[in-house]
Amino acid sequence: MVDALQHKGKLIVFSAPSGTGKSTIATMVLERIPNIQFSVSATTRTKRAGEQEGVNYYFLTREEFEEKIRNGGFIEHEFFFGNHYGTLLDKTEQIIDRGTHMLLDLDVKGAMNVRQLFPGNSLLLFLKPPSIEVLEERLKGRESEDEESLKARLERARLELGYADRFDEVIVNDHLDDAVEAVTAIVSKFLSNT
Numbered sequence: 476m477v478d479a480l481q482h483k484g485k486l487i488v489f490s491a492p493s494g495t496g497k498s499t500i501a502t503m504v505l506e507r508i509p510n511i512q513f514s515v516s517a518t519t520r521t522k523r524a525g526e527q528e529g530v531n532y533y534f535l536t537r538e539e540f541e542e543k544i545r546n547g548g549f550i551e552h553e554f555f556f557g558n559h560y561g562t563l564l565d566k567t568e569q570i571i572d573r574g575t576h577m578l579l580d581l582d583v584k585g586a587m588n589v590r591q592l593f594p595g596n597s598l599l600l601f602l603k604p605p606s607i608e609v610l611e612e613r614l615k616g617r618e619s620e621d622e623e624s625l626k627a628r629l630e631r632a633r634l635e636l637g638y639a640d641r642f643d644e645v646i647v648n649d650h651l652d653d654a655v656e657a658v659t660a661i662v663s664k665f666l667s668n669t
């Protein structure tokens with residue numbers, strides 16, 4: 476397992492109910508802050524239109540993912556929406572060992588696990604949708620989910636919103652530019668503190 480104290484790169488975790496805008500904000504923040512790289516997770520879920528292997532995710536079969544779990548290949552992993560999601564140990568080490576910071580897009584439980592593994596070296600940001608109604612509109616607008624998946628994501632959103640006060644910072648993603656500005660300022664400040 477990674478020994479957090481030996482690494483130079485820091486970990487920034489974004490969590491939010493699915494559809495809030497984590498990926499959208501992450502992409503914009505990555506363009507604004509130097510020396511930071513997106514953490515590409517592994518998942519067993521089906522690739523969406525436009526998604527690319529090794530860019531959005533490493534897409535694994537259930538058997539491949541479960542073998543990696545047995546071999547200690549993840550720093551954290553969770554199962555929800557009928558699929559596995561996990562942060563790869565080797566990719567994490569490659570990034571932070573060379574002093575590059577890492578931006579992770581994780582569910583709330585994954586975020587709590589990262590804090591335990593990297594105390595003092597991680598920042599946990601929770602992004603909130605303006606309301607459940609707006610969240611539903613965004614998920615529908617993305618046209619990525621069928622009825623069943625949409626329902627599961629909205630149900631889980633209520634559970635995830637209950638975790639907000641365990642995070643270091645909470646930002647409401649209402650107007651995108653304002654949210655990006657707020658997140659960029661928070662992350663920059665954290666990274667400038669040695």
Ligand SMILES: Nc1ncnc2c1ncn2[C@@H]1O[C@H](COP(=O)(O)OP(=O)(O)OP(=O)(O)O)[C@@H](O)[C@H]1O
Nearest residue numbers: 493494495496497498499613616617648649650651
């Ligand atoms: N501030 C905003 N105002 C309006 N639409 C937004 C805003 N932020 C993001 N969106 C839109 O909402 C949809 C969901 O955003 P995104 O895919 O980034 O969410 P996510 O939190 O990463 O979801 P998931 O966890 O499922 O990957 C996208 O269509 C995106 O363009």
Ligand SMILES: Nc1nc2c(ncn2[C@@H]2O[C@H](COP(=O)(O)O)[C@@H](O)[C@H]2O)c(=O)[nH]1
Nearest residue numbers: 493516517552553560561562580581582585
């Ligand atoms: N605990 C983890 N959660 C992860 C990881 N990678 C992504 N996620 C979270 O999954 C949901 C759903 O993602 P989607 O791409 O199917 O919409 C999202 O909220 C992510 O934050 C991971 O490695 N570990």
